[in-house]
Amino acid sequence: MxxxxxxxxxxxxxxxxxxxxxxxxxxxxxxxxxxxxxxxxxxxxxxxxxxxxxxxxxxxxxxxxxxxxxxxxxxxxxxxxxxxxxxxxxxxxxxxxxxxxxxxxxxxxxxxxxxxxxxxxxxxxxxxxxxxxxxxxxxxxxxxxxxxxxxxxxxxxxxxxxxxxxxxxxxxxxxxxxxxxxxxxxxxxxxxxxxxxxxxxxxxxxxxxxxxxxxxxxxxxxxxxxxxxxxxxxxxxxxxxxxxxxxxxxxxxxxxxxxxxxxxxxxxxxxxxxxxxxxxxxxxxxxxxxxxxxxxxxxxxxxxxxxxxxxxxxxxxxxxxxxxxxxxxxxxxxxxxxxxxxLALLRKKEKNINISVDNETKQLEDFYGTAYELICDIEDIKADRVGIEFRASNTEKTVLAYDSVSNKIILDRSLSGQPLGKKNGSIRRCSFDAQTFKIHMFVDVSSVEIFINDGEEVFTSRIFPSQNSKAIRFFAQKGTAKFKAVKWDY
Incomplete structure (x- = not known):
């Protein structure tokens, strides 16, 4: 430009x-x-x-x-x-x-x-x-x-x-x-x-x-x-x-x-x-x-x-x-x-899920969006890594993960869509040791704000996925975890 x-x-x-x-x-x-x-x-x-x-x-x-x-x-x-x-x-x-x-x-x-x-x-x-x-x-x-x-x-x-x-x-x-x-x-x-x-x-x-x-x-x-x-x-x-x-x-x-x-x-x-x-x-x-x-x-x-x-x-x-x-x-x-x-005043249609994930990535057919609020409690974590992929499609995804082996939270936007300036990189990590993992996430068309365990850590990021990248997926790697989530469309 x-x-x-x-x-x-x-x-x-x-x-x-x-x-x-x-x-x-x-x-x-x-x-x-x-x-x-x-x-x-x-x-x-x-x-x-x-x-x-x-x-x-x-x-x-x-x-x-x-x-x-x-x-x-x-x-x-x-x-x-x-x-x-x-x-x-x-x-x-x-x-x-x-x-x-x-x-x-x-x-x-x-x-x-x-x-x-x-x-x-x-x-x-x-x-x-x-x-x-x-x-x-x-x-x-x-x-x-x-x-x-x-x-x-x-x-x-x-x-x-x-x-x-x-x-x-x-x-x-x-x-x-x-x-x-x-x-x-x-x-x-x-x-x-x-x-x-x-x-x-x-x-x-x-x-x-x-x-x-x-x-x-x-x-x-x-x-x-x-x-x-x-x-x-x-x-x-x-x-x-x-x-x-x-x-x-x-x-x-x-x-x-x-x-x-x-x-x-x-x-x-x-x-x-x-x-x-x-x-x-x-x-x-x-x-x-x-x-x-x-x-x-x-x-x-x-x-x-x-x-x-x-x-x-x-x-x-x-x-x-x-x-x-x-x-x-x-x-x-x-x-x-x-x-x-x-911000609860912005909430519209509500959708709830309660699932178990066993060494897999689960995508629910009617659980998706481009602008929403999501609260997800991940419990009974018996896996090396658990988390959420959002604004996802076959080629794009933004990933928030908790690695229980290294006790770190990882936000990865390397496949989030249009690339951003390289100076800031595409992965953020911070140390975090908790028995339970609560994610409170506000996704908008080109951004995400993530509050972990009622605000103990916050991750703010712009992301630029295509409009058809709407999927939300829940994953557990090398083990099991339970996901209880509620989503409100905005």
Whole structure:
């Protein structure tokens, strides 16, 4: 696919050629891999979730959007809203770039409610004549009618001394009567970190300094930070870039994960924490962001994709989607992620099976689909390997297996359909030792999100099978196992 020039990528939507967007929408509409129940872009590229918040009796979830193609260029904030975290409606463009402080893109940020308005803090991207980046932390406000107004001036003008212009993605929260904000940063020595700001009014921000962790040389940039506290723990999420692969760990081109420990000391900025853990063991997960629901749950959404990778939808004029919302809990110093209970609202036709499998692969004639939710309990495992093949046909399949000999979960998309960029590979493994094996799987037209044993491990992946690859098969190798499964069409 022919790449766009810089001039083509850094146009505003008003500079579209006559009927350009209409032609692109028509092209995208013919894509066989458009999702059925995930948030996806009308055209072009979707990336980071932004501004995730609850305001005016609805959830608001924005995302980074480049309308002209599946590349990173002039970024807008696109607005979606939901009453129930299951059904989402497109609102349209929320934040347009083009001012002196966001001339080359409205980059990622977050939302917070104050005085009956939703405030959106984001990084304004600018470039000078030499194409040198200059970031600003900007603010916009949305009223109850959905009208969004950008503030004339940034609320944080400067990158503090000691840090490069890779300085972005503000995440804001309130504690007592003070507002705090973490920003992803890169030190002058090209190592990644997160810095902390404090404010009384969201307008005047004081630089407090770097959050002090044990990871002084852990990649070259930390993106999309998020901090929250629950169950007497502090949790710091971020996406570090530049981490070398370590066996089963850090297999993706860029990582997303967290530090969990004692609550952050706001005075010293010291954060006592456990080792870094990845949020997702799959292929396509990045740039996570959380919010709190009115009933006190912590909900996470991620970008189901990664930068700098090619996807089969690129040639069709679009790329990427967002994950389903996940509820976060803490168990044994680990984040447990479960699909939010509201997703049950999407369930339609139900089908149940209860079978025994003996050194074979079983396919049931009326148990298949391309967009569904599946819960499968595998019990009485007396086999070397058990699992599920899905989106399968004579030539294609995606395979999730539990190997009881090596105590590993394996997700294999090497035969999933159209190949993806080779940088990320086609197999993921993680160590897992359990007597029972529960799979909770959300399959869409071109993706799968898999929750193992009620969220102890999660695998997120894009897959691009043909439309006639619909089969679901259950297998046990060198032994027996019992499969009890329920499937709901979506």
């Amino acid at each position: 022919e790449k766009m020039t810089r001039e083509e990528k850094y146009r505003y939507i008003e500079q579209a050629l006559p009927e350009e967007l209409e032609r692109l929408k028509e092209k995208v509409s013919k894509s066989p891999w458009r999702q059925k129940y995930h948030i996806q872009p009308q055209t072009g590229l979707l990336n980071d979730p932004n501004g995730f918040s609850y305001y005016n009796e609805a959830y608001h979830l924005f995302y980074q959007w480049f309308p002209f193609g599946p590349e990173h260029g002039m970024k807008y904030w696109f607005h979606t809203t939901s009453k129930d975290l299951a059904h989402w409606e497109e609102v349209g463009i929320a934040i347009k770039p083009g001012g002196p402080y966001d001339s080359h893109g409205a980059y990622s940020g977050s939302g917070i409610v104050k005085n009956n308005k939703l405030y959106l803090m984001y990084t304004g991207n600018t470039r000078d004549h030499s194409w040198v980046r200059h970031p600003f932390q900007c603010l916009a406000e949305m009223d109850k009618n959905g009208l969004i107004t950008k503030f004339d001036k940034p609320v944080i003008f400067e990158t503090p001394p000691g840090y490069t212009d890779h300085f972005r993605d503000p995440k804001v929260w309130k504690s007592d009567e003070e507002y705090f904000c973490v920003i992803g940063a890169q030190r002058d020595n090209k190592t990644g970190c997160i810095v902390l700001y404090q404010s009384k009014d969201l307008l005047q921000w004081n630089f407090r300094g770097e959050i002090l962790t044990d990871l002084n040389e852990f990649g070259y940039m930390w993106e999309c930070p998020d901090y929250f506290e629950m169950d007497d723990h502090g949790v710091l999420l971020f996406s570090p870039q530049g981490i070398e692969q370590e066996n089963e760990r850090y297999n993706n081109i860029y990582q997303s994960g967290y530090l969990i420990g004692k609550p952050l000391n706001m005075e010293s900025r010291a954060f006592e924490h456990q080792p870094f853990q990845e949020l997702d063991k799959g292929f396509d997960f990045y740039a996570q962001q959380t919010t709190e629901t009115p009933d006190g749950r912590r909900i996470l959404v991620g970008w189901m994709g990664l930068p700098d990778l090619e996807y089969p939808t690129d040639k069709e004029g679009w790329a990427h989607c967002l994950t389903l919302p996940r509820q976060i809990n803490i168990k044994d110093d680990k984040l447990i992620q479960r699909p939010v209970s509201e």
